[in-house]
Amino acid sequence: MIRAYLNAQFKRTAKLSAVVLPVSLLLFLCLGLVAALFLTRGPFSENRSRYGIAVVGNIGDSYLGFGIKAVQSLDDSRFVVDFDTMPMDEAEKALRRGEVAAIFVIPDDFLDSVLYGRNDAKITYITGDSQKTIGTLLIDQFARLASELIISSQAAVYGMQDLLISHHTDGTAFREISDKMYLELAGLVMTRTALTEVEELGFSDGEDQVSWYFHTILLFFCFLFGMSSAGVFLLRNPSLPRWMRMRGLSAAAQVLCEYLVYLLLTLLCTMIPLWVLIRILENLKLGIVFPAFYELFPALLPVLLLTSALQFFLYESVKSPVAVFLLQFFLAAGMGYLSGYFYPPGFFPATLRFIGQLLPTGVALSYLRGVVEDLPPAGAAVGIIVYAVLSIILSVHIRRRTIAMGGAL
Amino acid sequence: MPELFVKDLRRSFGKKRVLDGVTFGARSGECVGILGGNGSGKSTLLSILAGILPAERGSFSLTENERSILPGYIPQGTPLIEELSAQDNLRLWYDRKSLKNELEGGVLSLLGIPEFLNVPVRKMSGGMKKRLSIGCAVASHPRALYMDEPTSALDLSCKERIYAYMDSFLDDGGLILLVTHDIREIERCSRCLLLSGGRLMPYVYDGDTKKLAGLLE
Numbered sequence: 001m002i003r004a005y006l007n008a009q010f011k012r013t014a015k016l017s018a019v020v021l022p023v024s025l026l027l028f029l030c031l032g033l034v035a036a037l038f039l040t041r042g043p044f045s046e047n048r049s050r051y052g053i054a055v056v057g058n059i060g061d062s063y064l065g066f067g068i069k070a071v072q073s074l075d076d077s078r079f080v081v082d083f084d085t086m087p088m089d090e091a092e093k094a095l096r097r098g099e100v101a102a103i104f105v106i107p108d109d110f111l112d113s114v115l116y117g118r119n120d121a122k123i124t125y126i127t128g129d130s131q132k133t134i135g136t137l138l139i140d141q142f143a144r145l146a147s148e149l150i151i152s153s154q155a156a157v158y159g160m161q162d163l164l165i166s167h168h169t170d171g172t173a174f175r176e177i178s179d180k181m182y183l184e185l186a187g188l189v190m191t192r193t194a195l196t197e198v199e200e201l202g203f204s205d206g207e208d209q210v211s212w213y214f215h216t217i218l219l220f221f222c223f224l225f226g227m228s229s230a231g232v233f234l235l236r237n238p239s240l241p242r243w244m245r246m247r248g249l250s251a252a253a254q255v256l257c258e259y260l261v262y263l264l265l266t267l268l269c270t271m272i273p274l275w276v277l278i279r280i281l282e283n284l285k286l287g288i289v290f291p292a293f294y295e296l297f298p299a300l301l302p303v304l305l306l307t308s309a310l311q312f313f314l315y316e317s318v319k320s321p322v323a324v325f326l327l328q329f330f331l332a333a334g335m336g337y338l339s340g341y342f343y344p345p346g347f348f349p350a351t352l353r354f355i356g357q358l359l360p361t362g363v364a365l366s367y368l369r370g371v372v373e374d375l376p377p378a379g380a381a382v383g384i385i386v387y388a389v390l391s392i393i394l395s396v397h398i399r400r401r402t403i404a405m406g407g408a409l
Numbered sequence: 410m411p412e413l414f415v416k417d418l419r420r421s422f423g424k425k426r427v428l429d430g431v432t433f434g435a436r437s438g439e440c441v442g443i444l445g446g447n448g449s450g451k452s453t454l455l456s457i458l459a460g461i462l463p464a465e466r467g468s469f470s471l472t473e474n475e476r477s478i479l480p481g482y483i484p485q486g487t488p489l490i491e492e493l494s495a496q497d498n499l500r501l502w503y504d505r506k507s508l509k510n511e512l513e514g515g516v517l518s519l520l521g522i523p524e525f526l527n528v529p530v531r532k533m534s535g536g537m538k539k540r541l542s543i544g545c546a547v548a549s550h551p552r553a554l555y556m557d558e559p560t561s562a563l564d565l566s567c568k569e570r571i572y573a574y575m576d577s578f579l580d581d582g583g584l585i586l587l588v589t590h591d592i593r594e595i596e597r598c599s600r601c602l603l604l605s606g607g608r609l610m611p612y613v614y615d616g617d618t619k620k621l622a623g624l625l626e
Contacts, residue, residue, distance in 0.1 A: 004501050008490055015492045239486025242461055243545070246482055247502065404462060 001249050002257060009261040016232055021269050023228045028221060028273030029280070035217045036281055052082045052099060054091035057106030095126065102127040157181045214291070215372070216341035218274070219364050222300070222307045223332035225266060227325060232262060233315035234324075241403050251399040259312050259392060266308040271297060291372055299371035303364045306384045309391035310360060316395040335361040360387045410437035411473045411552040411584045413458075418467035420453055427453050429607030431467070437552075440575065440585040442598030444612060444621070449604045451588040455482065455555045458586070473552055481551030485558055487542040491531040495522060495541050498530060502548035517544045519574050536567030543571065553584040560591065572597065592618060 084100065091103045105124040107113075113121035160181060164174050244254055275293050311328070318324040336342065338356035348356065356362045363383035370380055418431040427450035435441045445451045456462040458469055459482035471478055489498050499508055499517070511517040512526070520540040525533060533541070539559065547554070554575075560568045575585060575597075587598060595601060595614050603612035603624060614621060 008493060008497060008501050011497055012490050012492045235491060237487065237489060237491065239484060240488055240490065242484065242486075243488030245461060246459060 001247060002253050005244065005249055005254065006257045006261070009257055013232060013261045013265050016229075016235070017265055017268065019231065020229045020265065021272065024225065024269040025273040025276065027228055028270075028277055031217065031221055032277040032281065035213065036284070052084060052094075052101055054094055054100045054103045055083050055085045055106065056088045056091050056103055057108065057110070211291075215365065215368050216336070218296075218300075219303065219361065219368060220332060220336050220341050222270060222303060222364070223310075223336065223361060224328065225270060225307060225311065227328060229262075229265060229269060229311075230315070230321065230325070232265065233312075234321050238319075238402075241399055245403045251403055252396045255312075255316075255392060255396045255399050259309065259395070262312055263305065263308045266304050266311075267301070270300065270304055274300075295372060299368050302381060302384050303368055306360060306364055306388045309388040309395075313391035313395045313398075316398045332361070335359045338362070339365055341365070358383075363387065410582055411471065411478060412436045413469070413471050413553060413584060413586075415458065415469040416467055418454070418457060418469065419465045420450070420457060420462065421465060422453075426607050428457070428464075428604075431604075431607075431609045433602055433609055435584050435586065437582045437584055438579055439599045440579055440587055440597065442595050442601035443586060443588045443604060443609075444590075444595065444601055445604035450607060451604055452485065452557050454604065455484070455557050455586065455588060459555055471553055478552055479549065480553040480555050481546045481549065483543055483546045483554065483556045483559055485561070487538050488545050489530045489538060489541060492529065494527050494529050495533070495537075496526050498541065499544065499548075502545045507548075511544075516547050516574065519570075519577065520544050521570055536563045539563055540567065540570060543574065552582070553586070554578060555586045557588045558590065559587070560589075560594065568593075595621075 083104075086094070088103075088105070091100065094100045095103055103124075103126040105126065107121045107123075110121045110123065157178070161174075161178060164177060169177070241251070241254055245251065274296065278293050278296075314328055314331070315324055318327055335356075338348070338352060339359055339362035340348075340356060341361065357366065360383075363380050367380035367384055413435040415434065416432050418428050419426070420428040431454060433441075443451050443454065453462060457464050458471075459480055461482070471480055488501075490501075496508075499522075503511060508517075512523050517523070520543060522541060522544050525537050525541075528537070530538065530541070543559065556575075560571055563571070575587075579585060587594060589595060589598075592614075601612045601614060602609045605624065612624070
């Protein structure tokens, strides 16, 4: 009986796969191409990671203009800032619209204050509350470093000039010493980048951002896959389980047969689109190195075992198409969010990070990265097995209840 | 010859007691009609007797020559997989050899199934689906059939085919429990039982449909 039922389910799913496969392929390609464009031309690309700074005040002065130009043109690290001079009201609007990350307000007497060594006029740095992120901290640090460096050095130069004048140094010697000090200052400013060094440990836990998002987007698709194959569940005959039970096929045997067939469909409808997607992305020459298909395939197998078991459980529990679609989407998005699919987990508090790692999405991500990055994935593998087995056991329990209590008689 | 004994069956759903002390019997060659209003517990009774639902209390037995046998149960739903053909569906219930035999002159032939053997279920009419469902339910050659509204929403031609099969089944010494709302089927029954308030009582249809409708309310 099991063989006959398995055979019937194979035939049924094979017929449905004629619809499910093209839909999956289409979804996969759309998702993959959007992700590729996002990673290559979006906010993660090199050009878009510059922070805009609005400068308000008098920068017509040659010293100040020279300093700002130097900062703007010489810093070749990834956290480069773009200075843009504008009136205060425009700058505030730009900050509210998110067009600039901060405003530098340079007071009118700033230069006098520097020239006479008073240092009582300060550059005000304005930013929005919502922007107190790693970028804001970097800008803050950067501004402090630049202003201290330039102002202190210039104050020292003018202090030395005052000293030379008070010692009645003659004009020629004065100019020689002054020129030498200015050259030293210029040399110091020019080589300012040597004072700091940015060491990149990776986007999150040693992984670069393209690789991280490639994995998370791929997993997000896997967790959403049931939506394109929903017909397999939603077109089921609700009376069949009871008839099969009468025929002697237990709820557990029914669930295992159906799950096995669904797992094969999932593999087919994930691996083929993935292979096609990787080939297309490689040919597009986006400048991104994608993992090889033969590396991803074995890494994804246990993940698909987990996602298909979860989806089976979900569709076994909820019969309404709209409810199950919404539930699947919000579960995948919510769990994915906590597990760092859309933001690196470092943004979350430790408790949420811990929960995110324990969720099925977190376990799947740990396993996939573990295999691809040659990290030990044993803990995540155990998690995958636990979640998959638990989902199947719960599905069997629900099927038993469906047979005993509900469904069309 | 098959014999059915049911004694003091009780079943509730939540606080609602659907069956309360149901007791009756049936024997070979009998078609026992079970009547009752919507939600009176007719389908629940058949489900319990088919072994799908457990009873809270009471007992029942279906025997032939003092040996326990299994019934064929035809609920209102169908056991059909919509994406597959009639033949593929029947293979779930018959082995290759018996399927061939039944199609060539057995019960499947009597139900007219060879006419639409390769048609996908989703393209079948309601009558075809019901006949195919009956064909699936009787695959194990049961000696007792529990039928839950087997001809509802079918045209006369389909009904006649099903009645012909039921007559042949009874002539062979089978036993039928028939849940129905159809006056024609009530008239075909050897006797009827009326389920009301969870209890089963004998009922003799005397042609007064209004009186019957009043009893079913």
